[in-house]
Amino acid sequence: MLSIREAGVTEILEATMSELLQVRNLEMSYYTNGGRVRAVDDVSFDVKPGEVVGIVGESGCGKTAVSLSILRLLPSPPAKIEGGEILFEGQDLVRLSGERLRRIRGDDIAMIFQEPMTSLNPVYTIGNQLIEAIRLHQQLEGKAVRNRAIEMLKLVGIPRADEVIDEYPHRFSGGMRQRAMIAMALSCDPKLLIADEPTTALDVTIQAQILELMRDLKERLHTAIIFITHDLSVIAEMADRVLVMYAGKIVEQGSVVDLFHDPQHPYTQGLIGSRPSMDVERKRLEFIPGSVPNPLHMPGGCPFHPRCPHAMQICRREMPGETQGENEHGVRCWLHLDKSDDQARPLRAAVGAAEE
Amino acid sequence: MSGAAERQPMLQVTNLKKYFPIKTGVFSRTTGYVKAVDDVSFEIYPGETFALVGESGCGKSTTGRTILRLQNATAGQVIFKGEDVYAASGDRMRALRKDMQIVFQDPYSALNPRMTIGAAIREIMRVHGIATGNELHDKAEQVLETCGLQRHHASRYPHEFSGGQRQRVVIARALALDPSLIVADEPISALDVSIQSQIINLLEDLQDEFDLTFLFISHDLSVVKHMAERVGVMYLGKLVEVAGKRELYDSPLHPYSQALLSAIPVSDPTRRRERVILKGDVPSPANPPSGCPFHTRCPYAMDVCRSVVPQLRRTDSGRHVACHLIHPPEQHNGDPTTVETRNAH
Ligand SMILES: Nc1ncnc2c1ncn2[C@@H]1O[C@H](COP(=O)(O)OP(=O)(O)OP(=O)(O)O)[C@@H](O)[C@H]1O
Ligand SMILES: Nc1ncnc2c1ncn2[C@@H]1O[C@H](COP(=O)(O)OP(=O)(O)O)[C@@H](O)[C@H]1O
Ligand code: SF4
Ligand code: SF4
Ligand SMILES: [Mg+2]
Ligand SMILES: [Mg+2]
Numbered sequence: 001m002l003s004i005r006e007a008g009v010t011e012i013l014e015a016t017m018s019e020l021l022q023v024r025n026l027e028m029s030y031y032t033n034g035g036r037v038r039a040v041d042d043v044s045f046d047v048k049p050g051e052v053v054g055i056v057g058e059s060g061c062g063k064t065a066v067s068l069s070i071l072r073l074l075p076s077p078p079a080k081i082e083g084g085e086i087l088f089e090g091q092d093l094v095r096l097s098g099e100r101l102r103r104i105r106g107d108d109i110a111m112i113f114q115e116p117m118t119s120l121n122p123v124y125t126i127g128n129q130l131i132e133a134i135r136l137h138q139q140l141e142g143k144a145v146r147n148r149a150i151e152m153l154k155l156v157g158i159p160r161a162d163e164v165i166d167e168y169p170h171r172f173s174g175g176m177r178q179r180a181m182i183a184m185a186l187s188c189d190p191k192l193l194i195a196d197e198p199t200t201a202l203d204v205t206i207q208a209q210i211l212e213l214m215r216d217l218k219e220r221l222h223t224a225i226i227f228i229t230h231d232l233s234v235i236a237e238m239a240d241r242v243l244v245m246y247a248g249k250i251v252e253q254g255s256v257v258d259l260f261h262d263p264q265h266p267y268t269q270g271l272i273g274s275r276p277s278m279d280v281e282r283k284r285l286e287f288i289p290g291s292v293p294n295p296l297h298m299p300g301g302c303p304f305h306p307r308c309p310h311a312m313q314i315c316r317r318e319m320p321g322e323t324q325g326e327n328e329h330g331v332r333c334w335l336h337l338d339k340s341d342d343q344a345r346p347l348r349a350a351v352g353a354a355e356e
Numbered sequence: 357m358s359g360a361a362e363r364q365p366m367l368q369v370t371n372l373k374k375y376f377p378i379k380t381g382v383f384s385r386t387t388g389y390v391k392a393v394d395d396v397s398f399e400i401y402p403g404e405t406f407a408l409v410g411e412s413g414c415g416k417s418t419t420g421r422t423i424l425r426l427q428n429a430t431a432g433q434v435i436f437k438g439e440d441v442y443a444a445s446g447d448r449m450r451a452l453r454k455d456m457q458i459v460f461q462d463p464y465s466a467l468n469p470r471m472t473i474g475a476a477i478r479e480i481m482r483v484h485g486i487a488t489g490n491e492l493h494d495k496a497e498q499v500l501e502t503c504g505l506q507r508h509h510a511s512r513y514p515h516e517f518s519g520g521q522r523q524r525v526v527i528a529r530a531l532a533l534d535p536s537l538i539v540a541d542e543p544i545s546a547l548d549v550s551i552q553s554q555i556i557n558l559l560e561d562l563q564d565e566f567d568l569t570f571l572f573i574s575h576d577l578s579v580v581k582h583m584a585e586r587v588g589v590m591y592l593g594k595l596v597e598v599a600g601k602r603e604l605y606d607s608p609l610h611p612y613s614q615a616l617l618s619a620i621p622v623s624d625p626t627r628r629r630e631r632v633i634l635k636g637d638v639p640s641p642a643n644p645p646s647g648c649p650f651h652t653r654c655p656y657a658m659d660v661c662r663s664v665v666p667q668l669r670r671t672d673s674g675r676h677v678a679c680h681l682i683h684p685p686e687q688h689n690g691d692p693t694t695v696e697t698r699n700a701h
Contacts, residue, residue, distance in 0.1 A: 058548045159636065173637040203411035204575065205634045208619035212633055230549055233578075233621035256625040274553035275623060276582035278605075284560070285553035285582065291518035292548050307550075 019087075020192060020224050021047040021070070026084035028069050031077060037295040039065035041248035043084075047192065050222040054239030054256070056232060056271075058292055062248040063228045067194045070226075071111055072101055088192070107137055110185035112178070114197035119181060120169040126153075126180050127165035130187060137188035152183040157213055175206035179213070186217065196228045211238060232275060236260055241328075244268050247293060247303035249319070254329035264331040266308045302334065305347065310335055314343035364438075365399035366569050367423065367537060372396045372432035374415075374422050378642055390642045392418040394593035396432075397668065400537070405563070405570040407580040407601075409616070410590035411638055416573045419590070420539045423571070424456050425449070436537070454484045457530035461542035463522035467514040473500070473525045474510025477532050484533055496532065502565075503528040504558055520551035524558065531562060541573045556583065577620050581605055589613045592641055592649040595668055599675040609677045612650045648680065660685050 028040035039062045047053050055063050068074050070086055072093060086093040088104060096104070113119050121129060130149040134140060140148055146165075153161035156179040169177060178198060185193055195214070199207040211234065218225060227238050235242055235256070242259045244252040244267065252265040263269045273286035290307040293299055299306050305315040315334050323336040334343075373396075375389040393415045400406040408416045422429040425441055434441040436452060444452055460466050468476060477496040481487050487495045497507040503524045514522055523543060530538055540559065544552040556579060562568055574580050580587060580601075587604050589597045589612065597610040608614045615632040622629050634653045639645055645652045651661040664685050668678040677683070 058550060175637050203638065204577070204619045205411065205615055206637065207621075208631060208633055211621070212631075231621065232549070233623040236623045236625045237621045239625075260623065260625050271550060272623070274550060276553075276556070276578045278578055278581060278620065278622070281582070285556055287553040287557060288550040289554075291520050291551055 019046045020049045020051075020089065022085070022087040023066075023070070024085040024087070026066070026069060026086065027082040028065055028074070028079060029082055030065075030079050032296075034296045038248050038298065039079075039295070040069060043245075043248075043250050045243055045250060045253060047224050047226060049191065049224055050218070052218060052225045052227055052238055052240045054235040054242040055226065055228045055245060056230065056235045056242060057245035058230055060292060060295060061245040063230075063245060064196055065248070066245075067111065067196050067226065067228060070194065071105055071109060072096075073105075073111075107188055108190055109192045109194065110188055110190040111194040111196065112181045112185050112198050114200050119184075120177060122169055125166050125168055126172070130165070130180070130184055133184050133187040149187075152187055153180070155186070155217075156180070156183045157209070158183075173206075174202050175209060178202060178206075178210055182210075182213065182217070186221070186223070189221075190223060192224045192226065194226045194228070197230070198227075199234065200229065200231070207234075214238070232271060244271075247295075247298055249303065249332065250330075251304070251333070252329075252331045254325075255327055258327055258329045262329075264325070264329070264336065265333050266310055266335075267304050270307075302332075311347035312339070312343060313345045313347060314339050316347060363401050365435075366402045366437060367400040367571070368433075368435040369399065369419075369423060370397050370433040370435070372419065372422060372434065373430040374418050374427065375430045388642060391593045391644060392641060393422060393429075394644075396590075396593075396595050398588050398595060398598055400569060400571060402536075402569055403563075403567055404585045405572050405583050407572040407574060407584035407587045408590055409574060409577060409580055409587060411575065411616075413638065413641060414590040415593040415641070416575075416590055417541050420458065420541050420571060420573055424453070424458055424539060426458070450484070454533045455535050456537045456539065457533060457535040458539040458541060459523075459526055459530055459543045461545050463519060463526050463546065464514075466526045467522060469514055472511050472513055473517075473528075476525075477510075477529050480529055481532050486533060499528045499532045500525070502562070503531065504554070518551075519547050520554055523547060523555055527555075527558065527562070531566070534566075535568070537569045537571065539571045539573070542575070543572075544579065545574070545576070552579070559583070577617065589616065592639065592644050594649055594678065595676075596650065596678045597676065598668070599677075603673070603675055609671065609675060609682055610650075610679050611654045611656050611681070615653075615655075648678075656681055 024044050026040050026043045030037040030039055043066060045053065055066065057063055069081060070093065081094055093101065093104065127149055130152060131145050134145050134148050150161045150165055153165060158164055158176060158179050172180060199210050202210060217223065229235055239256045242253065242256050243250050244265065246267050252259065252268045259268065260272065263272055270286065270288040274288060276285060288307055293303060301317045302315045302319055305311040308315065312334055320332050320334045320337050322330045322332050324330045372393055374393040375391050377386040378388040378390060379385065380387045396419055408419060410416055418427065421427040423434050429442065436456060439452065441452060467473065474496050477499065478492045481492055481495060497510050500509055501507055505521060505524055517525065544555050547555060563570060572580065572583055584601050586598065586600055588595050589610065591612050597604065597608065597613045604613065605617060608617050615634045618629060618632045632655065636653050639652055647663045648661040648666050651657040654661065658680060660680055666678040666680050668676050669683045670676055671682060
């Protein structure tokens with residue numbers, strides 16, 4: 001079987017010592033007609049080589065904005081990176097441009113999207129697109145490139161790869177397109193793969209296939225993955241570490257086990273509690289009152305305060321900083337910080353009645 | 357549900373078929389059919405939630421729409437409260453429509469953007485003669501309140517609401533007609549995760565309060581496990597298994613049900629489910645496999661599966677399964693417990 005990175009074992013060993021990606025205080029806004037949308041607001045996290053970091057959060061919380069910032073694929077205008085650093089192997093991607101940025105994007109970081117059709121070109125065969133990607137990144141020519149492309153398609157589990165390679169994307173089913181996308185992303189042998197809702201558009205049996213494939217590739221190729229989804233169960237299955245985003249901010253991060261067994265932030269607790277469990281039957285589901293805030297009218301202070309059952313006076317005024325528990329389990333919530341009695345007064349008397 | 361056998365079903369669907377013609381060429385000749393719903397039979401009992409699950413395109417929505425005659429069935433029978441829906445004309449159909457409501461996935465397109473939500477609810481109540489004059493206003497506001505909104509919301513337009521609130525409005529509009537059966541077609545799929553449980557709770561509260569019966573269509577198997585009493589599993593236009601919720605989730609019998617349930621991601625990172633990973637993709641319903649529609653992906657497929665269509669038959673435990681493994685084909689003749697004979701007219 002194919003082993004993309006066999007030659008680079010020593011390189012991995014060296015890299016394991018340090019972080020692959022360090023995002024520091026990233027700020028990114030979209031300037032829309034309605035005003036400024038702070039899509040990424042003071043976001044910091046690390047990705048180690050070979051690690052799967054999951055980003056979970058509801059639609060609009062800034063997950064895609066984070067990944068597009070890392071790849072510097074933002075539409076500008078309206079998007080603007082306004083602060084912070086994105087250190088990839090020590091190089092700040094925010095300050096990189098032109099050829100050097102392109103090299104990193106092509107050789108070291110690859111991305112797969114929710115809807116693979118948007119990144120596959122309908123007028124070229126799958127093979128042509130894959131061959132093009134391989135030529136760009138690897139020193140191969142002629143028949144060897146085509147063989148390599150067939151190998152890649154086999155690697156991602158596409159049956160009859162040698163025939164299918166000459167077909168156009170529209171002949172592919174959703175699952176096969178996503179596999180082709182993954183093959184394409186892996187063709188550059190990236191150190192970091194960003195997968196933005198890679199299975200959201202797929203049926204559950206096909207999702208199971210793709211998740212299995214990604215787990216397998218991660219084991220074999222030791223690629224670090226940023227795995228983005230709104231589906232908590234998928235995160236539980238895929239991630240080593242998890243970032244929970246709400247309204248452009250990371251409100252909690254930690255190991256996947258800590259996060260699911262000991263969630264600290266009221267939003268994380270609400271999210272986990274409101275999903276029906278497959279094991280425990282409950283009469284009524286827990287719920288988070290209210291709805292996701294309008295990005296143009298973000299509540300001040302902690303953006304979760306209008307929906308939070310524990311909200312205090314201070315929550316309305318000031319965004320809490322991060323407190324770190326054991327095992328790098330970080331949370332941004334006033335419940336975990338010192339405050340005066342006055343600041344700790346409850347914001348509302350009893351919560352629960354008003355659902356929205 | 358226990359005791360279901362003695363009760364009269366509220367809805368009885370028998371051999372329902374819906375074929376969509378495939379037209380090609382300049383003369384739009386019909387060159388084949390998409391068998392969206394192909395010989396589906398089940399019943400729903402008063403007060404229960406019956407769920408239809410299955411992957412995209414397997415025919416869940418089409419089943420729902422043909423039951424309500426929002427789309428005409430190609431063949432089959434739908435009996436609602438003892439009345440043949442497809443024999444009903446004019447006034448009777450209008451009465452049936454009032455008694456069978458549908459809530460769709462997308463609360464955005466379900467509401468007229470130029471009408472206040474109060475006006476929309478009053479309009480539909482007027483059409484069905486539920487109320488007149490001032491009573492209309494009061495009833496509309498009351499039903500909004502029942503669905504977790506406030507009376508003053510009646511004067512607002514759909515765009516002034518969040519997705520979850522809009523779904524509440526859509527549910528209120530259905531509820532305003534005091535129906536017995538609500539077909540809920542993916543009612544929470546378009547909503548934010550943190551809103552979904554609000555709507556599930558609302559549906560369950562309404563069911564208790566107003567004695568509603570639900571046909572609940574969903575691909576979210578965790579939600580179905582929470583909501584439903586009985587579940588029908590569809591694959592390529594066919595029902596492959598019908599069983600009580602607990603039986604199905606504890607021990608699915610049909611190989612497709614087994615794969616489908618095992619594919620659900622587990623939200624506990626310290627646990628791993630033993631998983632049946634299916635090979636290949638769902639075949640096109642325009643060109644379904646011969647014999648058992650699942651044979652191209654079934655890990656147990658036998659020769660007979662390629663040629664003989666397995667019928668949905670009752671098992672000893674009272675479940676219904678369409679699979680040659682469960683009911684070997686040679687035993688079929690004269691089997692008195694088949695759905696077909698049970699429902700024979
Ligand atoms: N009006 C139509 N004309 C032609 N084909 C149709 C029509 N409506 C549905 N179909 C086809 O019938 C099949 C069943 O569709 P249906 O919408 O019932 O599936 P579903 O189970 O509700 O799927 P989903 O989970 O994606 O909502 C599909 O192959 C679909 O493409
Ligand atoms: N091209 C754009 N122009 C303006 N606003 C945008 C654009 N893309 C995203 N946004 C806004 O940025 C915020 C974060 O969006 P996004 O990163 O896509 O969220 P997610 O991926 O978590 O669903 C949202 O409020 C969204 O409406
Ligand atoms: S900071 Fe305050 S409002 Fe925000 S989550 Fe914590 S307690 Fe709730
Ligand atoms: S009938 Fe055959 S192919 Fe179909 S599910 Fe049963 S064993 Fe599998
Ligand atoms: Mg996104
Ligand atoms: Mg549907």
